[in-house]
Amino acid sequence: MAKREPVFALIDCNSFYASCERVFRTDLAKTPIVVLSNNDGCVIARSYDAKPFVQMAAPYFKIKDELRRHGVVAFSSNYALYGDMSERVMTIIESRVPSLEVYSIDEAFADLTGIPGDLTGFGRDIRETILKHTSLPVGVGIARTKTLAKLANHIAKQLPDEDQGVFNMCDPAVRDEVLRSSDVSDVWGIGKRMKTHLNAMGIETAMDLARADRWMLRQKFSVVIEKTSRELAGTPCLTLEEAQAPRHEICCSRMFGDRVMDIESLQQAVATYTQRAAEKLRAQHSLCKKIRVSIRTGMFNPDEARYANAALVELPYPTNDVRLMSKAATEAVNRLFRPGYRYSKAEVLLMDLRQPGEFTDDLFASAQPATATKVMEVLDAINGKWGRGTLRCASVPYEPGWAMRRELMSRSYTTKLDELWVVGKKLN
DNA sequence: TCTGGGGTCCTAGGACCC
């Protein structure tokens, strides 16, 4: 029997955050929409019809009036809603493909190797099912490698409606045609810097990169670019990664709603971020040995005095005990704090993460006491049942003065009982 | 007044060891 050729699909939601908002606001079906980053800082998603009016990452305060003039409606980001919608989409895809890698909140790679019959039809079927069950439009790219599937997906989004957002690039002739007409910067893994370097060497299109001297690519850049080149030429170098490995670092950082000047607020913020990071840490069953805390002022205003600094604290033993972690993190704030500055952001980064049992306990140092592990389990159980923050360290305020701005937030239509979508009753 | 929040991988270079 002939060896089965590998086939990958990349399925991703179109303008995901904006589409999620639209699902529950049918009155905005024909209105351009943008979604803002945390703190209503800048634009992170645009509906298709908003794209002509707004640049990605444009600061909201600068373009507010312009948006209003064009009738573009803005939303604060509502991650509870997006996370829930994402799970629904992934569940549908998972039920139809042999194996799936959830790559981000709005996209997934699927292994279609060995699926008989017309793959384009298969892609259309998935797309229709998702649309029917969630009202979210997706694009499907199908090809021999992950990098090519990404490119196929990019093409799928530019197709006219009758092609239903599915593009199959398995045919070598079709693939070559696409490679020739795609700019090298459309390739997954080629950013702005790499484009500049490659262009300088005469590599302009995806086809140029596919045919470039691999040894030279590896010498001059890295093995990553070499793999990209091979993948474009049709040789799979990247595999589907179904099980998500535990993170090596866990980060929680936020801009403040307003500038902060006092040390108490910074301590509260850092305690709050540590709490959130510790939750993520325990969710992946890891322990952490080092914490890096950083604070900084705004970086954009030239008239404002700037300061940014970070401190690394090492814990006595690998732990997931939020009490120990908060104490260490807030002590770091005392070291970092300089009075007189207007702080805009703090960050807590958990580093040197380990799995229990993976490291050797030091003969003379202590390990996390069993009681602490138990206390954390109870803490997570209570917060899991009654909501995040029900039980917390005293240093974490309930309604902090420095909380981020989210003035344009939609409701938690799918995740809060008292905010459910009501059909047949006029909202807003 | 005001510009996000997560992550990943790779490489180079220094410290240290035998």
Place this chain on the structure above:
DNA sequence: TCTGGGGTCCTAGGACCC
């Protein structure tokens, strides 16, 4: 005259992704 050759581990920094 003239000062090896590996190896490992760690960290910082660059580049990229969504």
